[in-house]
Amino acid sequence: MSAVSLQGIDISYGSVDVVRNLDLDIKSGEFVVFVGPSGCGKSTTLRLIAGLEEGRSGEISIGGRVVNEIDPAKRDVAMVFQNYALFPHMSVADNISFGMRLRGEAKEKIAASVADVARMVGLQDHLHKRPGALSGGQRQRVALARAIVRKPAVFLFDEPLSNLDAEFRAAMRYELSRLHRELGSTMIYVTHDQVEAMTMGDRIAVLAPLKQAGRSNLMQFGTPEEVYHRPANLFVAKFIGSPPMNLFEVRMENGEVRLGSVSLRIGGSIPAALTVGIRPEHVLINVGEGPSIDATVEGMENLGHEKLWFLATGIGRVVARTQDNVQHITGEKVSLRFPGERLHLFDSATGERMPEDSLVRGKG
Amino acid sequence: MSTSASFRRRLWPYVVAVVAVAVSLFPIFWILTIALKSRMDAFAMPPVWFFSPVWENFGRAWSAQGFSGAFFNSLIVCAIGNVLALAAGIPAAYYLNKRHVPGRRTILILLLISYMLPEFLFIVPMYVLFQSIGLYDTVIGLALIYQVFTLPFTIWLLRAFFADIPEALAEAARLEGAGTLRIVWTIYVPIAAPGIAATVILNSIKMWNELTIALALTFEKAQTVTLAVAGFRGYASIDWGAMSAASIIIILPMALFAILAQRRIVQGLSLGAVK
Numbered sequence A: 001m002s003a004v005s006l007q008g009i010d011i012s013y014g015s016v017d018v019v020r021n022l023d024l025d026i027k028s029g030e031f032v033v034f035v036g037p038s039g040c041g042k043s044t045t046l047r048l049i050a051g052l053e054e055g056r057s058g059e060i061s062i063g064g065r066v067v068n069e070i071d072p073a074k075r076d077v078a079m080v081f082q083n084y085a086l087f088p089h090m091s092v093a094d095n096i097s098f099g100m101r102l103r104g105e106a107k108e109k110i111a112a113s114v115a116d117v118a119r120m121v122g123l124q125d126h127l128h129k130r131p132g133a134l135s136g137g138q139r140q141r142v143a144l145a146r147a148i149v150r151k152p153a154v155f156l157f158d159e160p161l162s163n164l165d166a167e168f169r170a171a172m173r174y175e176l177s178r179l180h181r182e183l184g185s186t187m188i189y190v191t192h193d194q195v196e197a198m199t200m201g202d203r204i205a206v207l208a209p210l211k212q213a214g215r216s217n218l219m220q221f222g223t224p225e226e227v228y229h230r231p232a233n234l235f236v237a238k239f240i241g242s243p244p245m246n247l248f249e250v251r252m253e254n255g256e257v258r259l260g261s262v263s264l265r266i267g268g269s270i271p272a273a274l275t276v277g278i279r280p281e282h283v284l285i286n287v288g289e290g291p292s293i294d295a296t297v298e299g300m301e302n303l304g305h306e307k308l309w310f311l312a313t314g315i316g317r318v319v320a321r322t323q324d325n326v327q328h329i330t331g332e333k334v335s336l337r338f339p340g341e342r343l344h345l346f347d348s349a350t351g352e353r354m355p356e357d358s359l360v361r362g363k364g
Numbered sequence B: 001m002s003t004s005a006s007f008r009r010r011l012w013p014y015v016v017a018v019v020a021v022a023v024s025l026f027p028i029f030w031i032l033t034i035a036l037k038s039r040m041d042a043f044a045m046p047p048v049w050f051f052s053p054v055w056e057n058f059g060r061a062w063s064a065q066g067f068s069g070a071f072f073n074s075l076i077v078c079a080i081g082n083v084l085a086l087a088a089g090i091p092a093a094y095y096l097n098k099r100h101v102p103g104r105r106t107i108l109i110l111l112l113i114s115y116m117l118p119e120f121l122f123i124v125p126m127y128v129l130f131q132s133i134g135l136y137d138t139v140i141g142l143a144l145i146y147q148v149f150t151l152p153f154t155i156w157l158l159r160a161f162f163a164d165i166p167e168a169l170a171e172a173a174r175l176e177g178a179g180t181l182r183i184v185w186t187i188y189v190p191i192a193a194p195g196i197a198a199t200v201i202l203n204s205i206k207m208w209n210e211l212t213i214a215l216a217l218t219f220e221k222a223q224t225v226t227l228a229v230a231g232f233r234g235y236a237s238i239d240w241g242a243m244s245a246a247s248i249i250i251i252l253p254m255a256l257f258a259i260l261a262q263r264r265i266v267q268g269l270s271l272g273a274v275k
């Protein structure tokens, strides 16, 4: 049974469409990340699931139950807001127990639950404090505790780590993943940060702003491996990966495309214009035999564990990623090879990925 | 040299502040001296700067006919006026902050106009109306009619305070099952408490000092302090000593209120800045 299912969701603000034709099936216990550039409707979709936003059409189900008409409080979801949304005039304990107190649960039960959850997120020494007296990371934990204490079927996170500094973010990423394993609940996590998406998601839903999208905002829904290694379209290819995939627009001539001095044979039904892509780590510099592309080293960024090379070629700027022990000097002439099995082919007109068997023979 | 320059720089604000306080408090100081002087000293020319204070003016003022009654009338009018203003103003301010209230701007502008209209405009129609429905010369009637300025003022001020409260707080509460009434009562009101306190203080000062409407719509039972003070002007003579003492008495509650609440006012009026 799917934990959350969206069918044909359309959302608009006034006359402006924000989300269109969104179909999504999230399995029970899954950690799903909505990722995409700012303004693509991630928060709006999350808020729709929570019941804070109404769609124009479509069906929302949670745990097999259609919830379109169900009050947010009765949807069995808990949300962690981007700015935490803590009640500044209440202690940490009162923030965590707000809902339980509202529902009139027994004092002893509330105290026990609060203590449990506080221990889980490491807040036991701060329960009497006001949120204003806490650090950003601690506030984050209060927001988390307030969600956990509800024992919801589905957790909704809206960019919960975006206000933390980098060092702390990595630690919280790990903790959230641990929490997911411990609780086994379904979690939907919104972020614009592809690192968070890749490291945390069981599956990733890549969303695009409607003006860049076709019939739906949803560009791809798959595992991190699928999204990274088999991007469904140019949008995903450009959005996932840093530095991004090298992309070259090429034209067809007699069933062949030329990538500099290298020719590729394409089979099947062939569009007029193709885009060929290769990830920086798959570009080979002075490695291998056969046809190659001449390049000049323009610059290098040393990241310590690896190096990024910026190379000028006849087909445009190429970025390559190598191990840290590779040495070249600026201005040096090198030859680049693109292993055929590492190439990605897209129809330039539609942006869609070509079928996997399109590339008959990748040379060089 | 640099220290004396910086000393001068630090001194200036104090000089300005002292001058401002002296200028604004001088009338009160002058009234206070008259209230404390005997009849002889009060109008001696040149003014007597050193005198032995007497208290009889205060006794005469308080026991003057109608004065203590007017004092309590004013207290009650302020209390009822504030309760009415908050009871209607808090929900109104909450809803007028919502994006989807149609005609929101128009409503706000109408409120502002109502606040700015001069009081005497209401007097004639209200005199007739109040006479016919029995609100003439009642404290309830005064508290009601004062809503023409306290309510718009309350709504405008509270709306600004509420606007500083992130919408996500209400949404978080809603997800936990809180209804609108509870959200307003447990989230908005406590967070905006300094602002609400500031609003109450400013409303009270305005109602306490109001003269025009009170003059027209009360006669005896519901007379307020401003009228009582004016009452020391007899046909033939004015009891300056008692009138001054009465003025001091009626300043006292507001001064006390302002001193007690001064931190709240500052806190309230800068609610947005410290968020």
Ligand SMILES: Nc1ncnc2c1ncn2[C@@H]1O[C@H](COP(=O)(O)OP(=O)(O)O)[C@@H](O)[C@H]1O
Binding pocket: A013, A018, A036, A037, A038, A039, A040, A041, A042, A043, A044, A045
């Ligand atoms: N309350 C609103 N009124 C009008 N437009 C809105 C509102 N909230 C969001 N939008 C618009 O909807 C689009 C999607 O917003 P959002 O879901 O917040 O994007 P994301 O979370 O992906 O950054 C944006 O273009 C934004 O400007």
Ligand SMILES: [Mg+2]
Binding pocket: A042, A043, A044, A159
């Ligand atoms: Mg967002």
